[in-house]
Amino acid sequence: MEILAFGKTGWGDELFYATLMTLAVSITAMLIGFVFALIFTPLKLSKSKFLNLIGNCYTTVIRGVPELLVIYLFFFGGSGAIMYVASIFGYYEYIEINAFITGAFAIGIISGAYSTEVFRGAIQSIDKGQFEASKVLGIKKHIQFYKVVFPQMLRLAIPNLSNVWQITLKDTSLISVTGLVEIMRQSYIAAGSTRDPLFFYSFAAILYLILTFLSMKLINKLEIKYSRGY
C-alpha cells in the first residue's frame, strides 16, 4: 500500500489526478459527441438523399475504422490542419494543440457517431401519431421538437446512451498514446519507474471498473427519473 501513498513517496495522488483527467476527457468527449449528434441526426433523418448520404458516411466511416487510427489522424494531422486554416488568415507561426483538446476531439467524433445512431433510433421509435397530433394542434416545427420530440427522445435514448458513455470512457485509454496523462499513461509511467507493471496495470483496471460501476449507478437513477409515468 505504501506505493499508493499520497505525496512524494507514492503514486496515490498522481493516479488520483489521472483518474480525474480520464473523467474530464470522457465528459468533454461525450459533450462534443452530442454536438456532432445534433448536427448529423437531422441529416440522417432528412428526406433529402444527399443529406442522408453525408450523415451515413459519417457514422459508417467512424464506426468502421479503429479508434486508434482516428486518434493518430488527429494527433499527427491536427496541428497541420489548424495551421493550414490559420495560414489562410495570414498567421504563419507554428501552432501546437494541446493533447487534451486533440484527444477529446478525436474521442468526441467517435462518440458522436454512436450517439447519432442512438438518437436516430430513439426519434424513429416515437409514435408517428405524436407528430401528426402536434401538426393538427398547429404547433410550430421547432416547438414541436423541443416540447414533444426531444423529451421523449431523451427517455428512449438514455439506456443506449449509457452504452455510448461506457464505450467513450474506455476509448479514452487510447489517448494515452498521444501523451496525455490519464489513467493509462500514468500507470505506464509508474510501471516504468517502479518496474512493477502487473500491479499498476491491474490497479488501472480497478480504477476503470470503479468508474464504470459508479457511472452505471448514476445513469440508472437518471433512467428512473426520466421514465416517470411509464
Next chain:
Amino acid sequence: MDFELMIVSFPKLLNATLITLKLLSASLFFGLFIGLLFAILRINKNPIINKFAYGYSYVFRGTPLLVQIFIIYFGLGQIEYLRSTVLWVILKEPYWCAIIAFALNTGAYTSEILRSAFQTIKAGYIEAGKSLGISSKIIFYKIQIPIAIRQSLPAYGNEIILMLKGTSLASTVTLMDLTGVAKYIISTTFKPIEVFIVAGGIYLFMTFLIHNLIKFLEKKYSFNN
C-alpha cells in the same frame, strides 16, 4: 493530396492486413469457445458458478482492452514462476499475448450474446424435445445450441466488427498490423490524411464484407424458409 504516397503505401498496408486478419481469426476462434463455455456457466443454477461467470464478463467488459493487453504482455512477465514454466514460450511473444487478450475480451462479450440467446429460446421447444423423449444432453446440443447461434447472429456480427477494430491495439505491443504500419508511415512521412484514407478504406472494406457475410448467414438460417 499526395497520391503517389497513397499508391506506394497501399501494398505495404495490404501486407499488414494479413496480420490483422490472422489476429482477428485466431481471437474469434478462441473467443467463441470461451464465450460458449461462460454462457453455459452463466445459465447454470449454482449461484457460485454463475456469479463467477458474471464476474468474468463484468471485468472484461468494464475495462478497456488496452489495459487487458498491457496486463498480459507487460504484467505477466513479471511473475518469476511463470517464466520457468512452459507457458513462457507463449507469453513472451507479443503476438500470442495479443491473441490471448483479444480472445478473453471477445469471449466476455460473446458469452453475454449467447446467454441472452439461450434465455430467449421459447420453453415450448425444450418441452417438445422432452415430450419426444429426447435426453436433455441431446436437447442441449441439437436444439438449444443451434437456435441460440441463429438468434445471436446479428449481435455476433457486430462483435466481429468491434473485434476487427480491437485488433488495432496490437500495434501498442510492437506488432506491425494494419494500424501499426499506418502509424509508422504517418510518423515517417507526416502525411496523416493520405495514409488514413488508404488504411481506413481497407478497414471499411473488411467491415463491409463481414457485414454482408452475416446478413447472408442470417438469411440462410432464418426460420421462415
